[in-house]
Amino acid sequence: MLKRPANQPFLARNIFTDFKRHDLGANFYERNYDGTTQKKFLTTALWGVGTTAPYGHDGRSINLREVILRHGGEAQEARAAFAALSPGDQFKVLEFLNSLVIFPPDDTASNLDPGNRQAAGFPQFGHGSVKLTALFNNPSDIE
Structure with a gap:
Protein backbone atom coordinates (compact mmCIF):
# COMPACT_ATOMS: atom_id res chain seq x y z
CA MET A 1 0.00 0.00 0.00
CA LEU A 2 1.35 3.43 -0.85
CA LYS A 3 2.30 5.62 2.06
CA ARG A 4 -0.43 7.88 3.36
CA PRO A 5 -0.80 10.12 6.38
CA ALA A 6 -2.04 8.28 9.47
CA ASN A 7 -5.84 7.99 9.53
CA GLN A 8 -6.21 10.03 6.33
CA PRO A 9 -7.41 9.08 2.84
CA PHE A 10 -4.80 8.55 0.17
CA LEU A 11 -4.33 11.71 -1.89
CA ALA A 12 -1.91 12.03 -4.77
CA ARG A 13 -1.12 15.51 -6.02
CA ASN A 14 0.41 16.69 -9.29
CA ILE A 15 -0.15 13.48 -11.23
CA PHE A 16 -1.38 15.54 -14.23
CA THR A 17 -3.57 13.04 -16.09
CA ASP A 18 -7.24 12.61 -16.91
CA PHE A 19 -7.04 8.76 -16.82
CA LYS A 20 -8.85 8.60 -20.20
CA ARG A 21 -8.02 7.12 -23.59
CA HIS A 22 -7.39 9.49 -26.49
CA ASP A 23 -6.64 9.32 -30.21
CA LEU A 24 -3.23 11.02 -30.43
CA GLY A 25 -3.01 10.95 -34.22
CA ALA A 26 -1.40 8.73 -36.83
CA ASN A 27 2.13 9.21 -35.44
CA PHE A 28 1.11 7.07 -32.47
CA TYR A 29 -1.01 4.41 -34.20
CA GLU A 30 0.06 0.78 -33.86
CA ARG A 31 -1.01 -2.30 -35.77
CA ASN A 32 -2.33 -5.07 -33.54
CA TYR A 33 -1.63 -8.78 -34.11
CA ASP A 34 -5.13 -9.26 -35.52
CA GLY A 35 -4.57 -6.58 -38.18
CA THR A 36 -6.64 -3.88 -36.49
CA THR A 37 -5.14 -0.50 -35.65
CA GLN A 38 -4.76 0.70 -32.08
CA LYS A 39 -5.68 4.39 -32.16
CA LYS A 40 -6.54 5.28 -28.57
CA PHE A 41 -4.10 5.26 -25.71
CA LEU A 42 -4.41 5.88 -21.97
CA THR A 43 -3.09 9.27 -20.89
CA THR A 44 0.08 8.56 -18.97
CA ALA A 45 0.55 10.57 -15.79
CA LEU A 46 3.17 13.29 -16.00
CA TRP A 47 4.21 12.40 -12.44
CA GLY A 48 7.86 11.45 -12.87
CA VAL A 49 8.01 12.36 -16.58
CA GLY A 50 11.32 14.17 -16.04
CA THR A 51 13.08 10.85 -15.49
CA THR A 52 11.18 8.41 -17.73
CA ALA A 53 12.63 8.83 -21.24
CA PRO A 54 12.10 7.56 -23.89
CA TYR A 55 8.59 8.91 -24.38
CA GLY A 56 5.32 7.85 -25.97
CA HIS A 57 3.70 4.48 -25.30
CA ASP A 58 6.09 3.02 -27.88
CA GLY A 59 9.25 4.82 -26.73
CA ARG A 60 9.90 6.33 -30.17
CA SER A 61 10.49 9.85 -28.83
CA ILE A 62 13.80 10.40 -27.06
CA ASN A 63 12.93 13.75 -25.49
CA LEU A 64 9.90 15.72 -24.35
CA ARG A 65 9.99 18.27 -27.21
CA GLU A 66 9.89 15.43 -29.74
CA VAL A 67 6.96 13.64 -28.12
CA ILE A 68 4.95 16.88 -27.75
CA LEU A 69 5.45 17.75 -31.43
CA ARG A 70 4.57 14.19 -32.45
CA HIS A 71 1.03 14.56 -31.08
CA GLY A 72 -1.95 15.01 -33.37
CA GLY A 73 -5.56 13.88 -33.29
CA GLU A 74 -7.29 15.01 -30.11
CA ALA A 75 -4.01 16.60 -28.96
CA GLN A 76 -3.44 18.63 -32.14
CA GLU A 77 -4.62 21.87 -30.52
CA ALA A 78 -2.25 21.44 -27.56
CA ARG A 79 0.59 20.54 -29.94
CA ALA A 80 -0.08 23.65 -32.04
CA ALA A 81 -0.17 25.83 -28.92
CA PHE A 82 3.24 24.50 -27.84
CA ALA A 83 4.69 24.93 -31.35
CA ALA A 84 3.46 28.55 -31.42
CA LEU A 85 5.32 29.46 -28.22
CA SER A 86 8.55 31.43 -28.41
CA PRO A 87 11.70 29.34 -27.92
CA GLY A 88 12.02 30.83 -24.43
CA ASP A 89 8.48 29.84 -23.47
CA GLN A 90 8.94 26.36 -24.94
CA PHE A 91 12.06 26.06 -22.79
CA LYS A 92 10.04 27.02 -19.68
CA VAL A 93 7.41 24.34 -20.44
CA LEU A 94 10.11 21.71 -20.97
CA GLU A 95 11.95 22.85 -17.85
CA PHE A 96 8.75 22.42 -15.81
CA LEU A 97 8.10 18.96 -17.29
CA ASN A 98 11.69 17.93 -16.57
CA SER A 99 11.21 19.03 -12.95
CA LEU A 100 8.45 16.41 -12.49
CA VAL A 101 10.47 13.63 -10.91
CA ILE A 102 9.43 11.08 -8.31
CA PHE A 103 12.97 10.80 -6.98
CA PRO A 104 15.79 13.08 -8.05
CA PRO A 105 18.30 11.10 -10.17
CA ASP A 106 20.75 10.90 -7.24
Missing part, protein backbone atom coordinates in the same frame (compact mmCIF):
# COMPACT_ATOMS: atom_id res chain seq x y z
CA ASP A 107 18.08 9.41 -4.97
CA THR A 108 17.00 6.36 -6.94
CA ALA A 109 16.31 3.07 -5.21
CA SER A 110 19.85 1.87 -5.86
CA ASN A 111 21.36 4.58 -3.70
CA LEU A 112 18.77 5.86 -1.21
CA ASP A 113 21.18 4.57 1.45
CA PRO A 114 24.42 4.01 -0.47
CA GLY A 115 26.30 2.49 2.45
CA ASN A 116 30.00 2.76 3.19
CA ARG A 117 32.10 3.18 0.06
CA GLN A 118 35.21 2.48 2.15
CA ALA A 119 33.97 -1.01 3.15
CA ALA A 120 35.95 -3.93 1.77
CA GLY A 121 34.27 -5.31 -1.34
CA PHE A 122 31.98 -2.30 -1.88
CA PRO A 123 29.56 -2.27 -3.71
CA GLN A 124 28.92 -6.03 -3.50
CA PHE A 125 29.32 -5.97 0.30
CA GLY A 126 28.43 -3.07 2.58
CA HIS A 127 26.41 -1.42 -0.14
CA GLY A 128 23.63 -0.04 2.06
CA SER A 129 19.92 -0.62 1.80
CA VAL A 130 16.68 0.78 0.51
CA LYS A 131 14.23 1.94 3.16
CA LEU A 132 10.88 1.03 1.62
CA THR A 133 9.01 2.86 4.36
CA ALA A 134 9.81 5.98 2.39
CA LEU A 135 7.23 4.71 -0.11
CA PHE A 136 5.04 2.17 1.66
CA ASN A 137 3.10 2.06 4.91
CA ASN A 138 4.72 0.30 7.81
CA PRO A 139 2.85 -0.11 11.11
CA SER A 140 6.00 0.84 13.03
CA ASP A 141 6.52 4.02 10.98
CA ILE A 142 5.47 7.07 13.00
CA GLU A 143 3.84 9.69 10.77
Whole structure:
Protein backbone atom coordinates (compact mmCIF):
# COMPACT_ATOMS: atom_id res chain seq x y z
CA MET A 1 0.00 0.00 0.00
CA LEU A 2 1.35 3.43 -0.85
CA LYS A 3 2.30 5.62 2.06
CA ARG A 4 -0.43 7.88 3.36
CA PRO A 5 -0.80 10.12 6.38
CA ALA A 6 -2.04 8.28 9.47
CA ASN A 7 -5.84 7.99 9.53
CA GLN A 8 -6.21 10.03 6.33
CA PRO A 9 -7.41 9.08 2.84
CA PHE A 10 -4.80 8.55 0.17
CA LEU A 11 -4.33 11.71 -1.89
CA ALA A 12 -1.91 12.03 -4.77
CA ARG A 13 -1.12 15.51 -6.02
CA ASN A 14 0.41 16.69 -9.29
CA ILE A 15 -0.15 13.48 -11.23
CA PHE A 16 -1.38 15.54 -14.23
CA THR A 17 -3.57 13.04 -16.09
CA ASP A 18 -7.24 12.61 -16.91
CA PHE A 19 -7.04 8.76 -16.82
CA LYS A 20 -8.85 8.60 -20.20
CA ARG A 21 -8.02 7.12 -23.59
CA HIS A 22 -7.39 9.49 -26.49
CA ASP A 23 -6.64 9.32 -30.21
CA LEU A 24 -3.23 11.02 -30.43
CA GLY A 25 -3.01 10.95 -34.22
CA ALA A 26 -1.40 8.73 -36.83
CA ASN A 27 2.13 9.21 -35.44
CA PHE A 28 1.11 7.07 -32.47
CA TYR A 29 -1.01 4.41 -34.20
CA GLU A 30 0.06 0.78 -33.86
CA ARG A 31 -1.01 -2.30 -35.77
CA ASN A 32 -2.33 -5.07 -33.54
CA TYR A 33 -1.63 -8.78 -34.11
CA ASP A 34 -5.13 -9.26 -35.52
CA GLY A 35 -4.57 -6.58 -38.18
CA THR A 36 -6.64 -3.88 -36.49
CA THR A 37 -5.14 -0.50 -35.65
CA GLN A 38 -4.76 0.70 -32.08
CA LYS A 39 -5.68 4.39 -32.16
CA LYS A 40 -6.54 5.28 -28.57
CA PHE A 41 -4.10 5.26 -25.71
CA LEU A 42 -4.41 5.88 -21.97
CA THR A 43 -3.09 9.27 -20.89
CA THR A 44 0.08 8.56 -18.97
CA ALA A 45 0.55 10.57 -15.79
CA LEU A 46 3.17 13.29 -16.00
CA TRP A 47 4.21 12.40 -12.44
CA GLY A 48 7.86 11.45 -12.87
CA VAL A 49 8.01 12.36 -16.58
CA GLY A 50 11.32 14.17 -16.04
CA THR A 51 13.08 10.85 -15.49
CA THR A 52 11.18 8.41 -17.73
CA ALA A 53 12.63 8.83 -21.24
CA PRO A 54 12.10 7.56 -23.89
CA TYR A 55 8.59 8.91 -24.38
CA GLY A 56 5.32 7.85 -25.97
CA HIS A 57 3.70 4.48 -25.30
CA ASP A 58 6.09 3.02 -27.88
CA GLY A 59 9.25 4.82 -26.73
CA ARG A 60 9.90 6.33 -30.17
CA SER A 61 10.49 9.85 -28.83
CA ILE A 62 13.80 10.40 -27.06
CA ASN A 63 12.93 13.75 -25.49
CA LEU A 64 9.90 15.72 -24.35
CA ARG A 65 9.99 18.27 -27.21
CA GLU A 66 9.89 15.43 -29.74
CA VAL A 67 6.96 13.64 -28.12
CA ILE A 68 4.95 16.88 -27.75
CA LEU A 69 5.45 17.75 -31.43
CA ARG A 70 4.57 14.19 -32.45
CA HIS A 71 1.03 14.56 -31.08
CA GLY A 72 -1.95 15.01 -33.37
CA GLY A 73 -5.56 13.88 -33.29
CA GLU A 74 -7.29 15.01 -30.11
CA ALA A 75 -4.01 16.60 -28.96
CA GLN A 76 -3.44 18.63 -32.14
CA GLU A 77 -4.62 21.87 -30.52
CA ALA A 78 -2.25 21.44 -27.56
CA ARG A 79 0.59 20.54 -29.94
CA ALA A 80 -0.08 23.65 -32.04
CA ALA A 81 -0.17 25.83 -28.92
CA PHE A 82 3.24 24.50 -27.84
CA ALA A 83 4.69 24.93 -31.35
CA ALA A 84 3.46 28.55 -31.42
CA LEU A 85 5.32 29.46 -28.22
CA SER A 86 8.55 31.43 -28.41
CA PRO A 87 11.70 29.34 -27.92
CA GLY A 88 12.02 30.83 -24.43
CA ASP A 89 8.48 29.84 -23.47
CA GLN A 90 8.94 26.36 -24.94
CA PHE A 91 12.06 26.06 -22.79
CA LYS A 92 10.04 27.02 -19.68
CA VAL A 93 7.41 24.34 -20.44
CA LEU A 94 10.11 21.71 -20.97
CA GLU A 95 11.95 22.85 -17.85
CA PHE A 96 8.75 22.42 -15.81
CA LEU A 97 8.10 18.96 -17.29
CA ASN A 98 11.69 17.93 -16.57
CA SER A 99 11.21 19.03 -12.95
CA LEU A 100 8.45 16.41 -12.49
CA VAL A 101 10.47 13.63 -10.91
CA ILE A 102 9.43 11.08 -8.31
CA PHE A 103 12.97 10.80 -6.98
CA PRO A 104 15.79 13.08 -8.05
CA PRO A 105 18.30 11.10 -10.17
CA ASP A 106 20.75 10.90 -7.24
CA ASP A 107 18.08 9.41 -4.97
CA THR A 108 17.00 6.36 -6.94
CA ALA A 109 16.31 3.07 -5.21
CA SER A 110 19.85 1.87 -5.86
CA ASN A 111 21.36 4.58 -3.70
CA LEU A 112 18.77 5.86 -1.21
CA ASP A 113 21.18 4.57 1.45
CA PRO A 114 24.42 4.01 -0.47
CA GLY A 115 26.30 2.49 2.45
CA ASN A 116 30.00 2.76 3.19
CA ARG A 117 32.10 3.18 0.06
CA GLN A 118 35.21 2.48 2.15
CA ALA A 119 33.97 -1.01 3.15
CA ALA A 120 35.95 -3.93 1.77
CA GLY A 121 34.27 -5.31 -1.34
CA PHE A 122 31.98 -2.30 -1.88
CA PRO A 123 29.56 -2.27 -3.71
CA GLN A 124 28.92 -6.03 -3.50
CA PHE A 125 29.32 -5.97 0.30
CA GLY A 126 28.43 -3.07 2.58
CA HIS A 127 26.41 -1.42 -0.14
CA GLY A 128 23.63 -0.04 2.06
CA SER A 129 19.92 -0.62 1.80
CA VAL A 130 16.68 0.78 0.51
CA LYS A 131 14.23 1.94 3.16
CA LEU A 132 10.88 1.03 1.62
CA THR A 133 9.01 2.86 4.36
CA ALA A 134 9.81 5.98 2.39
CA LEU A 135 7.23 4.71 -0.11
CA PHE A 136 5.04 2.17 1.66
CA ASN A 137 3.10 2.06 4.91
CA ASN A 138 4.72 0.30 7.81
CA PRO A 139 2.85 -0.11 11.11
CA SER A 140 6.00 0.84 13.03
CA ASP A 141 6.52 4.02 10.98
CA ILE A 142 5.47 7.07 13.00
CA GLU A 143 3.84 9.69 10.77
